[in-house]
Amino acid sequence: MKIWGEIDTADYDNDGLDDETGIALKKSADSEESTSLVSEDSTDMESSDTGEVGSPRYHQSNPEPMPEDVKHKEREFRKRLNRNAREMAADTIHAKVKLIVHRPDYDQGHQQEYVSLSKGLMPVVREIAKKTLPLLEHDVSSEFTRNRYYGSKFQADSVAYRDYRYFAKKRPPTESPSLMVGLRVDESASMSAFGRLEAAKRAVIAVYEFCQICQIPISIYGDTADVSRLEQMSIFAYADYDKPDSNDRFRLMGIQARSNNRDGMALRILAERLAASPQQTKLLISISDGQPKAMDNYTGSYAVADMQQTIEEYERKGVTFLAAAIGQDKNVISEIYGNERFLDITNLQELPAKLVRIIARYL
Known part of the structure; x- marks a missing residue:
């Protein structure tokens, strides 16, 4: 049985949220001056501006302290995410679960890890994007x-x-194809085994960068359960389409193997974000290595029924679900999601390219 960890109540402000800092805002990936994309030829981080397509530059130094007004905006955004998530859970079996939505920070170590992991991925991502972009241009101009x-x-x-x-x-003259992507990452403790955590990080890098190249709005959330009695459900908003930031790519390196997993609640929170978006196609991909298991008694048929009900409810609202199973519980995950929504990732090295190609299919 899990032993509850100690928690310092000084880490929480008046509304029960941790007082994390934020990062300066950048333009949305939907905007015509979108910034992102990993460097093609160099791992040096020289500036935050993008150069040619697929070639951004980064600062080598640690992030500069944020102005107070930017900190305030970041804190208000995080509090809004918390309010929305708690309102969503109010009329569900998760109503009494103590939830906190975090907006993770990043440091130089995250920057260096990102550059290291992205080196081998970006040629593949750029190649898929290169084949996809002409199709997008043709589709936009189509009658x-x-x-x-x-x-x-x-x-x-x-x-x-x-x-x-x-x-x-x-x-209509003003209508263009649109896609919204949500990527949910299971941060349960078992993700630390057999290279699954690094595989998940590589996958989110590939998906994130592909979406930046193709100007697809994306939200990437991680989740875990039961870190303490005051925090029974933890959501980590690494990237959110409502507040895109070119530094989100570094936040992704904060993905960790943590504790238990309350999958139904995590899916519901991210699905609600997608369902409320104006995009025509809303794709939610879940990367997970196991079946749901959290305190108290969120496991077995009870948890499975909750997940299936959530999937059915949000599919009626236009959200398409896909599950990338990377662990030992593939059969259970397949039964939960159904064969038509299930991806069996036996070779973890194939995970990044598979997810990117799947997203390209929905464009």
């Missing part, structure tokens, strides 16, 4: 918008996807 539930034009090639989006309809 018809594809993959609709109804329309005036039947698309025979879409039947293979079995998602009932078999039609195309005339596109």
